Amino acid sequence: MTDRNTLQAQLEQGIDALGLQLPADAVPRLLDYQALLTRWNGTYNLTAIRDPAEMVSRHLLDSLAILPFVQGNSLADLGTGPGLPGIPLAIAAPGRQILLVDSNGKKVRFLREAIRSLKLEGVRAVQSRVEEVDGQYDCVTARAFASLADMLGWGGHLLAPQGIWLAMKGKSPDDELSGVPDGFTVNGIHALDVPGLGAAERHLVVLQRS
Structure with a gap:
């Protein structure tokens, strides 16, 4: 089992490599979230990743890599699972209203416990299918x-008129671009260099209303 000091060093090095400036309490809170996820994962099987060091790179740093693209006062994270990227983004850049959406009851129970125990202000979790969620958000995220x-x-109705949609992908989804519905435009596709992922590809597709 990797000890917390080692995980902290890994996380801090990754944040530096991403060029991010986070609040002073962000690193310990991110590690608290990772520890809570590890604890619940033993019973509820919330993520296939079991190794804490792998969680730092594949969950925490992977989520934080999109932070420079996040904008606006409100964010909806669709199919959030155990809170990715929504919870790391809430810790790293507090102050916006964040809605975590997942249809899986076990995952939403974990999300509500994480919100409570990590004291995540302005964050709420809803168990719902994406197409049944109401509201409009300045930023919408969706990871794999x-x-x-x-x-x-399913979720295009949630994007505010001037909002931005951040779709997190592995390989560049060139074959999916022709399927983007009318009313939406691809603003850019960015290759993300996530510390600790080695050769694993990560891309961010940025979309807006057209």
């Missing part, structure tokens, strides 16, 4: 959730 066509088809 569905094809671009499906995620926009």
Whole structure:
């Protein structure tokens, strides 16, 4: 089992490599979240990743890599699972209203416990299918959730008129671009260099209303 000091060093090095400036309490709070996820994962199987060091790179740093693209006062994280990227983003850049959406009851129970125990202000979790969620958000995130066509088809109504949609992908989803529904435009596709992931590819597709 990797000790907390080692995980802290790994996380801090990764944050530096990403060029991010985070609040003073962000690193311990991110590690508290990772520890809570590890604890619950033993019973509820919330993520296939078991190794804490791997969680730092594949969950925490992977989520934080999109922080420079996040904008606005409100964010909806669709298909959030155990809170990715929504909870790391809430810790790293507090102050916006964040809605975590997942249809899995076990995961939403974990999310509510994480919000309570980590004292995440302005963050709430809802158990729902994406297409049944109401409201409009300045920023919408979705991590390995569905094809671009499906995620926009199900959740496009949640994006505010001047909002930005951040779709987190592995390989560049060139074959999905033709399926982007009318009314949405691909603003850019960015290759992300996530510390600790080695050769694993990460791309961020940025979309807006057209």
